[in-house]
Amino acid sequence: GAVVSQHPSWVICKSGTSVKIECRSLDFQATTMFWYRQFPKQSLMLMATSNEGSKATYEQGVEKDKFLINHASLTLSTLTVTSAHPEDSSFYICSAGGAQPQHFGDGTRLSIL
Amino acid sequence: SQQGEEDPQALSIQEGENATMNCSYKTSINNLQWYRQNSGRGLVHLILIRSNEREKHSGRLRVTLDTSKKSSSLLITASRAADTASYFCATDVGDMRFGAGTRLTVKP
Numbered sequence: 001g002a003v004v005s006q007h008p009s010w011v012i013c014k015s016g017t018s019v020k021i022e023c024r025s026l027d028f029q030a031t032t033m034f035w036y037r038q039f040p041k042q043s044l045m046l047m048a049t050s051n052e053g054s055k056a057t058y059e060q061g062v063e064k065d066k067f068l069i070n071h072a073s074l075t076l077s078t079l080t081v082t083s084a085h086p087e088d089s090s091f092y093i094c095s096a097g098g099a100q101p102q103h104f105g106d107g108t109r110l111s112i113l
Numbered sequence: 114s115q116q117g118e119e120d121p122q123a124l125s126i127q128e129g130e131n132a133t134m135n136c137s138y139k140t141s142i143n144n145l146q147w148y149r150q151n152s153g154r155g156l157v158h159l160i161l162i163r164s165n166e167r168e169k170h171s172g173r174l175r176v177t178l179d180t181s182k183k184s185s186s187l188l189i190t191a192s193r194a195a196d197t198a199s200y201f202c203a204t205d206v207g208d209m210r211f212g213a214g215t216r217l218t219v220k221p
Binding site: 004036042043044091103105107109 | 146148153154155156157158161201210211212213214216
């Protein structure tokens with residue numbers, strides 16, 4: 001079946017560092033991918049919709065200059081957390097799929113020291 | 114913003130018992146989906162039910178949908194310890210919106 005690969009699975013870095021997370025659709029093309037953020041024991045909150053070849057659509061309250069999204073190909077979207085701070089520590093998950101259901105990556109746990 | 118709201122927030126049962134989780138949503142939908150998430154992992158799709166369907170089965174899973182009440186339920190029969198996870202419902206309103214989830218613990 002369709003698989004979405006997310007990398008890295010775990011990142012620990014110092015405050016002020018920029019971190020890039022990759023989301024790849026392995027056996028299908030995805031014109032749209034979604035990025036979610038999840039705090040412990042909470043639900044997934046949609047951050048942005050990544051559109052291949054065009055600008056991402058951000059949810060209200062999500063800083064586009066803080067969370068840079070690039071969807072340069074039909075199989076890859078990247079989320080860059082710029083100048084990360086401890087409050088950016090969270091679990092980030094991507095999903096892709098031309099139609100329902102969506103297929104999810106395994107998530108990236110980001111810890112900013 | 115969240116679309117679905119699950120209840121209960123947490124459920125603890127013994128192995129072999131049935132587990133029922135409920136989900137309510139706010140707007141009209143095309144379909145509703147249930148997902149499972151093991152701790153620290155991504156989501157695994159369990160079942161999709163379309164707005165014109167009332168009930169759907171998949172193995173030990175049974176999902177119902179009541180569009181008049183804007184609610185859905187997920188029943189896991191004969192639960193196993195391996196069913197311990199968080200369960201989320203999600204609706205398809207343009208993009209996917211998730212409820213807060215039910216944390217299910219199945220004790221061996």
